[in-house]
Amino acid sequence: MINRIDTELTELFFNSHQAGVLIVSESHRLLYSNEQASRLNCKNNPLYCAHSEKLTHSKLKEHLQSHKKFTLNNLTISIVPVEFNEQLCKLIKLKTNSPQNDVVSKLNLGLISFDLNGNIISTNDYFDDICKRRINHIEELLYDPSSQIFKAAEQRASTSCHWQSIKLKHLPRNHHYEYVIKKHHQHYLMQVRDVTQLTLKHRELKQQAALDxxxxxxxxxxxxxxxxxxxxxxxxxxxxxxxxxxxxxxxxxxxxxxxxxxxxxxxxxxxxxxxxxxxxxxxxxxxxxxxxxxxxxxxxxxxxxxxxxxxxxxxxxxxxxxxxxxxxxxxxxxxxxxxxxxxxxxxxxxxxxxxxxxxxxxxxxxxxxxxTESFNHSSSIKEQLNNEIDYSQFELFFQPSITTNEQQICSIEALLRWRENGKPSLPKEFFTVIESEGHANKIESWVIHEACRCRKTWAEKKLIENTVPISINISKSYFYHPNFLPHLHNEIARFNIKPEMIELDIEESCLTSSEKKSFQITKKLADLGVKIAIDHFGSSYTSLRTLHEYPINRIKLDRKLVSNLDTINSSLVKSIINAAQQLNIEVVGEGVESDELVDFYTDCSCDALQGYMISRPAKQQSLELFLKNHCEAVY
The missing domain is CATH 3.30.70.270 (Reverse transcriptase/Diguanylate cyclase domain)
Structure with a gap:
């Protein structure tokens, strides 16, 4: 009889069972015992004799007709009737009360063996623990007909097994289970695992993948x-x-x-x-x-x-x-x-x-x-910026400022231009797009490098005095960037120029965004020796108190202040110039494009002038020619 037991079924099920398993005939003849049963068989008072293939313990024989659990020799024993090879047999499960042998139970894997008619042959203790009632037939577990289970087993007889979801009765609600089943000649072996935590984790990860x-x-x-x-x-x-x-x-x-x-x-x-x-x-x-x-x-x-x-x-x-x-x-x-x-x-x-x-x-x-045309232009710029930045497309133009009375050059502003299709574009036409694409900081670093290089060239050629700085426009985002100060310091050292040869033009909003942080940055610049100018002064809300507290060297009046020289505006401009000069801050009048403005700023005792009446922005070669002529008056 033992030879007729499916060996594959024995290996996959009974030998992996944490309980001892005995199969005996109606005449108490031992048909099969697994490895665990052999270990649990008591030497002093054995349950069976493997050599003679007979049960030896009288109490065990007495309980063969009972299907209730009972205790014997520190073992929990349960007996299940099974029909095997057309004979009525008994399947005896032996489970030690010692927790040391609960190896398979820790695997959280339910094992169910049933015959071709769906009658349950055996279940392991893990399944017994999660199933709150005794199951005699596989149909008692399933919501769907068992024919689907049998069909799945037939299909997988010659293929690799894959776990799939299943709903089972009499198991804890709101839990998720998967099963795999395989046919072994006259029997089926079904494995069930609880994947509730895995399912919940999968849902959580899926939700996280969809959320910021x-x-x-x-x-x-x-x-x-x-x-x-x-x-x-x-x-x-x-x-x-x-x-x-x-x-x-x-x-x-x-x-x-x-x-x-x-x-x-x-x-x-x-x-x-x-x-x-x-x-x-x-x-x-x-x-x-x-x-x-x-x-x-x-x-x-x-x-x-x-x-x-x-x-x-x-x-x-x-x-x-x-x-x-x-x-x-x-x-x-x-x-x-x-x-x-x-x-x-x-x-x-x-x-x-x-x-x-x-x-x-x-x-x-x-x-x-x-x-609009500007939208199409912005789209074109973005397309060009999709590739690596081509710095050869950028260049600096230069526009000097001169003192009002002596008409001597007092600073030279570096102005960024982008040669798009061979034509220089102004920053207002492209810089916002560059910022949106995340390239602004790199380009401003390049501007500092080029400006320092040009200032070194002019010093070597002795075109201007060392006291004349080159003015570099710094955006608010770059002003607060952690690489700004180190990069500036490195470029000054690289070209071995004096820090006072550099003047940084910053917007008023740089000082108002974060007073504590902006004061720290301007102080570091002043300690380095770099000059600081407020560009477009009067376009925002910077107070004279702010000018007093910050190490400002120069302010450049916004051209909007003089767009309409009525009595009110004239008085305002004169007051700003007077107050700044009281604080030892030089004042530059921007946007000087008419004789009227030249006369107005002269009457206001404005320190310097900048605009088309003085010089248009020019390339480096043209500017150097302008400098060689010793900045002759152009008005």
């Missing part, structure tokens, strides 16, 4: 999918959607001055406000950094979109207290409305162009996309 880890908003991947679906619905339903892109103003300065932890808290606060002020049917996503987007579905008109964006911007602009700092966030918003005729890339490109158009306006501006 910092704010919990949808991420770029989800945004792209939802935009694609929204465009399909819009076209099908003949409706309109609006894609709005949002970029926080001066966020980099907040990060650099207050720390990334404050920046992260600000992003979270902005995300929460966005979620509170859009409909549930709309999508809010964070694309990265300080850039967010909103997909407004079923919009009615341009005016309704403008209204939505303004209300959204008003909500975002409310003061936020973070880490003891009161922040007044502002955001630039740009939007594109479409009826589904544009693809995802084009919608995004147009919304992006509108957003950077808003950034060129005052802080916290809103702009809807309009197809």
């Amino acid at each position: 880890p910092l704010t919990g908003l949808a991420n770029r991947q989800v945004f792209e999918d939802r935009l694609s679906q929204a465009l399909i619905r819009t076209k099908r339903n003949q409706q309109k959607i609006a894609l709005a892109l949002l970029d926080l103003d001066d966020f980099k300065q907040i990060n650099d001055s207050l720390g990334h932890h404050v920046g992260d808290q600000l992003l979270n606060a902005i995300a929460q406000r966005l979620k509170e002020h859009v409909r549930k049917s709309d999508t809010v996503a964070r694309l990265g950094g300080d850039e967010f987007c909103i997909i407004f579905e079923q919009v009615n008109s341009e005016q309704s979109v403008r209204t939505k964006l303004r209300k959204l911007n008003d909500a975002l602009s409310r003061p936020i207290m973070l880490q003891g700092h009161t922040l007044y966030p502002k955001a630039s918003l740009g939007a594109c409305i479409t009826d589904g005729q544009l693809d995802e890339n084009e919608v995004y490109k147009r919304a992006d162009a509108a957003m950077y158009g808003a950034k060129n306006m005052k802080r916290g501006s809103v702009k809807l996309h309009q197809v």
Whole structure:
């Protein structure tokens, strides 16, 4: 009889069973014992004699007709009737009460053996623990007909087994199970495992993959999918959607001055406000950094979109207290409305162009996309910037300033130009796009390098006095960049020029974004010996108190102050010049393009002049020719 037992079934099931397994005939003849049963067989009072293939323990024989569990020799014994090879047999499971032998139970794998009719032959203890009732037939476990199970076993008889999901009765609710089954001639072996934790973890990871880890908003991947679906619905339903892109103003300065932890808290606060002020049917996503987007579905008109964006911007602009700092966030918003005729890339490109158009306006501006020549130009610039930066396309032009009375050169400003299609482009035409593409810091580093090189050349040729600095425009983002000061120091040392040969032109907003941080940077520059000038002074809200507190050498009056020389403006300009000179700060009048302005600044005792009346921006060769003529008067 033992030879008729399927050996493969024995290896896969009985020998892997943590319990001892005996199969005996009705006459108490031992048909089979597994390895665990051999170990559990007591030497002093054995349960069976393997050599004679007979049961020896009388109490065990007495309980053969009972199907209840009982204890014997520190063993828990259960007896299950089975029909095997057309004979009625008994399957006896022996489980030690010592936890040391629960090896298989730690595998968390349920084992079920049943015959061709679905009658359960045996189950292991792990399955018995999770199944709260005794199972006699496989149908009692299944929601689907057992024929599906048998069919699966037949299909896999000649192929590798794969785990698949299954719902089982009488097992803990809300748990997830997988099974694999294989046929062994006259029997089936089914393995069941609990994959609840794995399933929950998979769901968690899938959700995390769809969300921005910092704010919990949808991420770029989800945004792209939802935009694609929204465009399909819009076209099908003949409706309109609006894609709005949002970029926080001066966020980099907040990060650099207050720390990334404050920046992260600000992003979270902005995300929460966005979620509170859009409909549930709309999508809010964070694309990265300080850039967010909103997909407004079923919009009615341009005016309704403008209204939505303004209300959204008003909500975002409310003061936020973070880490003891009161922040007044502002955001630039740009939007594109479409009826589904544009693809995802084009919608995004147009919304992006509108957003950077808003950034060129005052802080916290809103702009809807309009197809213009400037939009096409911006798109062209972006396409060129997709490749590695070609610095040969950039060059510096130079424009000197002269003293009002002596008409001597007192500074030379380096002006960046980009030769696009052979024609120099002004920074206002390309620099915002360069910033949006993340190339601004690299290009400004290049400008510092080139400016220092040119100043070294002029010193060697003795074209100008060592006291005449070259002025370099520094953007607010680069002013706060951690590489700014080290790079400047390295370039000065590289070309072995005196620090006072360098003058940095910064915007007023550099000083107002973070007073503590900006004061530290300007002090380090002053300690190095570099001169500092405030460019376009009067275009913002810098106070005379700020000029007194900061180590400022020069201010350059914004040309808007003298665009209309009425009595009020004239008095204001004269007051600024007088106050600055009281603080030993030189004043340069910018935008001098007429004799009238020359006379006005002269009457105001302005220290220096710069503009087309003095000299137009020129290439290095033309400027050097100008310098060789000892800066002869041009008016």
